Amino acid sequence: MALKNNSGAKLWQQAKEIIPGGNQLLSKRAEMFLPEQWPAYYKKSKGCEVWDLDDNHYYDFSIMGIGTSSLGYANDEVNEAVISAIQNGSMSSLNCYEEVELAQQLIAIHPWSDAVRFTRTGGESCALAIRIARAFSKKEIVAFCGYHGWHDWYLATNLSDSENLDEQLLPGLKPAGVPKQLHNTAIPFKEGDIDGFKQIVEKYGDRLGVVMMEVFRHSLPDVAFLKEVKAIAKANDIVVIFDEISSGFRLNAGASHLLIEVEPDICVLGKALGNGHPIGAIIGRKEVMDAAQQSFISSSYWTERVGFVAALKTLEIFQRDNVPSRLNIIGKQLKEQIKAVASSTGFDLKIIGIDSVPIFIFPTDQALALKTLFTQEMLKRGFLASNVIYLSIAHTPELCDKYISALSDVFKLLQEALNANKKIAMLIDGPVCHSGFQRLN
Known part of the structure; x- marks a missing residue:
């Protein structure tokens, strides 16, 4: 060619x-x-x-x-559902009922969860999850492992060390435009490095309120590592967020943590959920997710219909066809x-x-x-x-x-x-x- x-x-x-x-x-x-x-x-x-x-x-x-x-x-079944939704109006002054149906289905798939909020993209989903977790814990410092998007809370880690994110996924991410006041509010640790996580817990003590991590990226989940992080977090009143934007729907119809019996407080889903149509989901325990009502979290296009309809059809196909x-x-x-x-x-x-x-x-x-x-x-x-x-x-x-x-x-x-x-x-x-x-x- x-x-x-x-x-x-x-x-x-x-x-x-x-x-x-x-x-x-x-x-x-x-x-x-x-x-x-x-x-x-x-x-x-x-x-x-x-x-x-x-x-x-x-x-x-x-x-x-x-x-x-x-x-x-352009999967035919997803296309048909989306086209029907568009023809019937993808936006209205009222809410689309599919939003409730999708929430119910995601809770059914993840029985440890009780509540769901929706977005349209992965980065904002992670930022929303962090906001909710901080609101619940009333602590500002976040420990993280993995890649979690472009928002200020995440890039802030490179204010203290410009190479903090180099081994998480992408090197050279500069925190230009990120307020310097966020210095030392996001602390990285490496996958499998339980000693590194323990050191963060010991150093920041009761100021550490959230840990966000990918369940896996390039290899299957390190079950022992995930379980130990969860146990330490629980003992220290730290909210655990699993970012399954990439890993969700790759090993099972839902999220990979369901296969290893390690339950987070919040889980973030996206990417494959809508088969190319924008949809993000933040699912979690009711007592944690209710903290969303203490903070202003709202967006017009989070109510748009297409993402919900696409996700419902995608879930149906995933479960029906394994x-x-x-x-x-x-x-x-x-x-x-x-x-x-x-x-x-x-x-x-x-x-x-x-x-x-x-x-x-x-x-x-x-x-x-x-x-x-x-x-x-x-x-x-x-x-x-x-x-x-x-x-x-x-x-x-x-x-x-x-x-x-x-x-x-x-x-x-x-x-x-x-x-x-x-x-x-x-x-x-x-x-x-x-x-x-x-x-x-």
């Missing part, structure tokens, strides 16, 4: 001149994939197929809408195929992540350049590809076979370049991709 006269790449350059940062999400920046070549924009998406501005067709074996579309893009099991079967088979290709070509690729979200670790000190070249060569073969694959039920065995065939050619190319001691960056038709946050222009 020719990459010349790429209308999307040209539009991206224009966008960067009038939209600071180019777009609204770091993970969709062209620079995160293939600077100056990535098609950047789409006309149509369906299943795991995407058509760009020049009507080029791709199979999406990359971020799949950042993990939002486990049922595939979607998480299907995702992990697809992923396990694909992982085995990828490992076989890497072995046959001699390419020293490491794969981490749960089965439904394989993550590539490219070898050598040229890893970032290898990732970029991989993306470039897969794009030429009709695939949107990166170092992570968020699998959907639209990734059929036939499409996975096509991906593996292209992958075999590209891995062979990469290994031949390494064997010849070539500088990988010289094989890329543009700059090497970014690995974290940085200014674009």
Whole structure:
């Protein structure tokens, strides 16, 4: 596939001149994939197929809408429910009844919970959860583990150390614009580091009121770690929040903590909940969630109908078709195929992540350049590809076979370049991709 006269790449350059940062999400920046070549924009998406501005067709074996579309893009059943909701009015002076129905269903799935608040995005969901937890605990300091969005409470940790967030997910996140008064209100600890968490509890004592953590990101949950954090938190009157925006609906229809019998006080859900339509849910124990009534938390578009309707239909499909099991079967088979290709070509690729979200670790000190070249060569073969694959039920065995065939050619190319001691960056038709946050222009 020719990459010349790429209308999307040209539009991206224009966008960067009038939209600071180019777009609204770091993970969709062209620079995160293939600077100056990535098609950047789409006309149509369906299943795991995407058509760009020049009507080029791709199979999406990359971020799949950042993990939002486990049922595939534009799922027919979800579409039908959403279209019906729009035709009947997506907004009104009255509330949509689907809001109550979704709350009831989420409480039924999570029997430890009694109450739900809704938002539209992940970052604001985490910020809302923190507000409620602080209101309940009447303490301002938050200990956290993992990635939890862009809001002031989270970025405040980099006021005390500019590298505090580097190992949580993204390096280089600057707290510009975050009030300096928030210094030392958000304290990081690492996954599995129970001693680090104990030190935070000991240091901040009765000023520490909240702990927020991802249940897992790149590997299965560390059950012993989660249980010990919960026990320490309970003993010290600390509210426990599980951020399952990414991990929810990957191992089961709900949230992964249900599989390990560790109950939080609040759990945050999003991403796959609406299969591409904006919806976020904050579920929790009634006594904790009622603290929301002590603080002003309100937004017009949190009452809009589409997100609730999409979530209800998505939940129905997940439960009816056992979607998480299907995702992990697809992923396990694909992982085995990828490992076989890497072995046959001699390419020293490491794969981490749960089965439904394989993550590539490219070898050598040229890893970032290898990732970029991989993306470039897969794009030429009709695939949107990166170092992570968020699998959907639209990734059929036939499409996975096509991906593996292209992958075999590209891995062979990469290994031949390494064997010849070539500088990988010289094989890329543009700059090497970014690995974290940085200014674009």
